[in-house]
Amino acid sequence: MSLVNFTTREITCKIVYYGPGRSGKTTNLHYIYGRVPDSRRGRMVSLATQTDRTLFFDFLPIDLGQISGFSTRFQLYTVPGQVYYNATRRLVLQGADGVVFVGDSQARQLDENLESLQNLQSNLLEHGVDIRTIPLVLQYNKQDLPRELILSPADLDDALNFRSLPSFSADALHGKGVFETLKGISELVLKKLAAGTAA
Amino acid sequence: MTSALNPKYSFDSFVVGAANRLAVTAGRTVAENPGSAYNPLFIYSGSGLGKTHLLMAVGHAAKKVAPALNIEYLTLDEYVEAFHAAIAAGQGDAFRRRFQNVDVLLVDDVQFLTNRKEMQSELLRLTEALQVGGHQMVLTSDRPPPDIADLDERLISRLSGGLVVDIGAPDYETRVAILRRKAEERGAKFEPGVLETVADAESGNVRELMGALNRLVAFQAVNDRSINAETAKQLLGIGAEAAPGDGGKGAAREGAAPAPRSGDEFGDFLADVTVTVGKAVEAWRARVGEAVLRWEGEGYRTRRLEALLERDTPAAVDQVITAFTQDVERLKELEAEVAELDPQAAGQSVFRDPERLGEAEVVAAKVRDGAAPPPGPSAAFPLGAYAVGPSNEVAASAARAVLKQPGKKYNPLVLVGKSGLGKTHLLNAIGLELARGKRAVVACLSTQAFVDELIAAIDGDRVDWWRARYRRATALLLDDIHLIAGKERTQEELFNLFNLLQDKERQLVFTAPAQPHTLPGLEERIASRLAGGLVAELKEPDREVKRAVLERMLGQHSASPDPALVDYLADRPADSVRGLVGELQRVVGAAAAQDGPLTAGLAREVLEGQAPRDSRRSAGFRTSGIVVSSLGGIKSREKMVWDWSDVADRVIEEFR
Numbered sequence: 001m002s003l004v005n006f007t008t009r010e011i012t013c014k015i016v017y018y019g020p021g022r023s024g025k026t027t028n029l030h031y032i033y034g035r036v037p038d039s040r041r042g043r044m045v046s047l048a049t050q051t052d053r054t055l056f057f058d059f060l061p062i063d064l065g066q067i068s069g070f071s072t073r074f075q076l077y078t079v080p081g082q083v084y085y086n087a088t089r090r091l092v093l094q095g096a097d098g099v100v101f102v103g104d105s106q107a108r109q110l111d112e113n114l115e116s117l118q119n120l121q122s123n124l125l126e127h128g129v130d131i132r133t134i135p136l137v138l139q140y141n142k143q144d145l146p147r148e149l150i151l152s153p154a155d156l157d158d159a160l161n162f163r164s165l166p167s168f169s170a171d172a173l174h175g176k177g178v179f180e181t182l183k184g185i186s187e188l189v190l191k192k193l194a195a196g197t198a199a
Numbered sequence: 200m201t202s203a204l205n206p207k208y209s210f211d212s213f214v215v216g217a218a219n220r221l222a223v224t225a226g227r228t229v230a231e232n233p234g235s236a237y238n239p240l241f242i243y244s245g246s247g248l249g250k251t252h253l254l255m256a257v258g259h260a261a262k263k264v265a266p267a268l269n270i271e272y273l274t275l276d277e278y279v280e281a282f283h284a285a286i287a288a289g290q291g292d293a294f295r296r297r298f299q300n301v302d303v304l305l306v307d308d309v310q311f312l313t314n315r316k317e318m319q320s321e322l323l324r325l326t327e328a329l330q331v332g333g334h335q336m337v338l339t340s341d342r343p344p345p346d347i348a349d350l351d352e353r354l355i356s357r358l359s360g361g362l363v364v365d366i367g368a369p370d371y372e373t374r375v376a377i378l379r380r381k382a383e384e385r386g387a388k389f390e391p392g393v394l395e396t397v398a399d400a401e402s403g404n405v406r407e408l409m410g411a412l413n414r415l416v417a418f419q420a421v422n423d424r425s426i427n428a429e430t431a432k433q434l435l436g437i438g439a440e441a442a443p444g445d446g447g448k449g450a451a452r453e454g455a456a457p458a459p460r461s462g463d464e465f466g467d468f469l470a471d472v473t474v475t476v477g478k479a480v481e482a483w484r485a486r487v488g489e490a491v492l493r494w495e496g497e498g499y500r501t502r503r504l505e506a507l508l509e510r511d512t513p514a515a516v517d518q519v520i521t522a523f524t525q526d527v528e529r530l531k532e533l534e535a536e537v538a539e540l541d542p543q544a545a546g547q548s549v550f551r552d553p554e555r556l557g558e559a560e561v562v563a564a565k566v567r568d569g570a571a572p573p574p575g576p577s578a579a580f581p582l583g584a585y586a587v588g589p590s591n592e593v594a595a596s597a598a599r600a601v602l603k604q605p606g607k608k609y610n611p612l613v614l615v616g617k618s619g620l621g622k623t624h625l626l627n628a629i630g631l632e633l634a635r636g637k638r639a640v641v642a643c644l645s646t647q648a649f650v651d652e653l654i655a656a657i658d659g660d661r662v663d664w665w666r667a668r669y670r671r672a673t674a675l676l677l678d679d680i681h682l683i684a685g686k687e688r689t690q691e692e693l694f695n696l697f698n699l700l701q702d703k704e705r706q707l708v709f710t711a712p713a714q715p716h717t718l719p720g721l722e723e724r725i726a727s728r729l730a731g732g733l734v735a736e737l738k739e740p741d742r743e744v745k746r747a748v749l750e751r752m753l754g755q756h757s758a759s760p761d762p763a764l765v766d767y768l769a770d771r772p773a774d775s776v777r778g779l780v781g782e783l784q785r786v787v788g789a790a791a792a793q794d795g796p797l798t799a800g801l802a803r804e805v806l807e808g809q810a811p812r813d814s815r816r817s818a819g820f821r822t823s824g825i826v827v828s829s830l831g832g833i834k835s836r837e838k839m840v841w842d843w844s845d846v847a848d849r850v851i852e853e854f855r
Contacts, residue, residue: 003517013475032465035463035464035465036465037465040465064469064472065469066475067472067473068473068476068477070476113703115663119212177465178464179464179465179467179468182468183468183471183472186468186471186475187471187475189473190475190476191475
């Protein structure tokens with residue numbers, strides 16, 4: 001997928017929010033949606049079950065307008081977290097320019113986090129992408145929960161972040177860390193764009 | 200290798216305050232008297248306080264004072280990179296010489312010398328050489344020399360030997376001044392008090408100050424309303440360090456009004472992305488990208504340009520693009536040239552890859568070598584030597600008309616006449632004259648040679664090449680066109696070639712023994728085309744022509760030919776020039792045998808049968824239509840079988 005199109009002067013970044021079920025991926029998107037001025041966001045497409053679980057995926061297009069002469073658009077996707085929707089996950093992951101891994105900070109969810117991270121790696125590999133090369137940041141969500149229930153960002157770093165990726169602690173429900181995460185992944189994606197464009 | 204000085208970074212745009220006054224003064228002094236005041240000048244400060252700006256300002260100012268100065272600005276990393284590249288290329292000495300000849304050397308970010316022993320010694324050597332030569336050095340670092348970890352003692356003392364100054368964090372007033380100036384540069388207007396609020400935020404770093412300003416500018420641009428001090432404070436999170444996260448649970452789910460966090464998160468994000476994109480999509484990348492797209496679209500390989508994009512700060516981007524474009528243009532030239540010579544060869548991929556320009560040149564050279572121009576006219580038949588009289592006046596004047604307006608007046612011109620009347624001479628003479636033209640490619644050969652070439656081309660599977668060769672011709676002259684009789688393929692090819700050349704108004708000249716329609720074995724379409732131009736007949740030579748021929752030939756022999764001999768020979772009946780020349784040869788031969796003079800008497804003796812015949816064969820022998828004279832007067836190389844390389848080869852081949 002061409003990130004920067006010099007002929008049409010467009011930059012399009014596809015960012016996928018990945019993570020185990022109920023870790024807060026859709027919540028991230030909702031928060032962002034609420035913060036983007038009406039004129040700059042497209043319709044947020046959300047296919048959810050009755051219990052508010054993402055069935056297919058969420059999609060939020062954001063138009064950042066003209067930047068350095070390029071009309072810049074971000075496309076934010078989430079994947080369904082439940083294990084049995086792997087085909088969908090793989091599909092959504094196709095052509096992603098960057099991935100935000102939204103982890104659940106609850107101690108009892110640690111295994112789910114690890115499993116999802118492994119699943120991300122294998123799904124990327126299916127698309128011929130090495131997880132070490134794609135821009136990736138980690139978000140440790142639900143840091144607002146009582147301390148006894150959750151792991152600290154440092155502990156989570158130890159458990160999940162063995163590649164020393166940028167990581168952000170967050171409380172997506174209230175918006176803490178949401179834009180920091182988005183900024184983090186944008187920066188990585190745009191920097192990569194700088195490194196090798198003509199692809 | 201070397202970065203250009205950014206024109207924005209001059210002393211004029213540097214806001215001077217108490218914290219940086221000393222550094223600026225030292226910089227100015229150095230710029231005005233390079234090499235004499237403080238050498239080296241070592242400036243250090245925390246990040247974002249203007250080291251690079253000051254360093255470049257010194258460069259600009261020095262250039263202004265003495266434009267002839269050789270000034271180099273580079274970061275230490277660039278210096279290291281250049282050094283490694285030079286070493287790898289075996290150009291270590293050239294590298295040292297290059298830097299030793301710099302009048303003002305500006306090196307940024309020297310702190311990266313840590314753990315680079317070989318660069319330290321290289322820099323030490325350079326510092327010594329520059330100081331001895333009276334050349335100025337200005338260095339910057341984020342810490343003073345002794346604090347740079349793992350730095351060679353000698354280098355520390357060298358670097359500290361000139362003047363070491365630091366730039367401190369700007370005070371409040373300087374910060375306001377900087378903000379005002381930058382806002383002005385950006386064409387942004389703010390309500391009073393806004394910039395002061397920003398300056399108040401106690402940022403010790405000018406770069407962060409710029410970041411804050413950028414955010415305000417972006418916010419104003421996005422929201423189309425001006426900011427007051429209060430919004431600015433909110434926007435920048437100044438004094439709004441209130442505890443986050445108590446905005447009411449459950450509100451965020453609807454996405455309507457989530458808990459209020461620092462001001463405009465989206466605007467903030469946008470400003471951030473703007474900065475990142477600005478850095479990523481630098482103008483040069485756009486230029487390179489455009490070039491890549493353009494040439495890729497035309498089917499050329501663009502590896503060289505793509506390689507540029509993979510680097511962070513390649514030097515001389517425009518030169519690379521220009522050089523690349525030149526290479527592509529050259530490829531186009533070569534391909535066009537080759538296409539004309541040998542259409543089959545033009546399709547090769549090497550003509551689409553500028554990295555293989557060398558190979559393309561080789562291929563083109565090969566094609567060029569293989570594509571000798573078609574056989575040209577023989578130099579033995581100059582127009583000046585063509586004798587003109589009433590008998591051939593029509594043909595001669597037609598030839599003159601053809602030379603005046605090649606391809607326009609009589610096209611084709613067909614010279615018709617019996618053997619030995621000088622058709623070949625006139626044909627070649629026309630060819631020679633046409634060949635004088637600029638870029639003229641005159642194909643002039645016997646029809647037999649033409650047929651043989653085609654056969655060889657068919658044999659060697661290079662008919663395309665053969666065709667291309669003749670299609671390039673600006674004129675086609677074929678001797679003895681009747682020899683094409685029965686050669687169906689040649690007639691086909693000639694028909695096409697004829698039409699093509701005639702369309703392009705290129706001259707066609709043929710010779711034939713009789714009127715085209717009377718020639719047997721000639722296809723009607725060829726015959727009618729031949730007849731469609733001008734058919735000029737050459738008659739038996741008249742006295743005038745004979746005299747002219749005799750005088751010319753005798754003139755080669757002796758300074759003053761015997762007029763009686765000329766009269767005698769000219770009066771004898773001769774049905775062709777060739778017959779006349781034959782008679783003359785006999786007389787000349789007899790004279791040579793007797794070792795006597797050439798006289799009319801001798802001629803009468805020889806030609807009227809009284810005198811004993813000379814045993815030597817002197818009349819020359821015929822090849823395919825012309826006499827090879829022992830006098831050397833007439834000689835047609837085209838007509839010698841050993842000159843038809845293809846035929847000779849094949850004869851030998853078959854013989855084996």
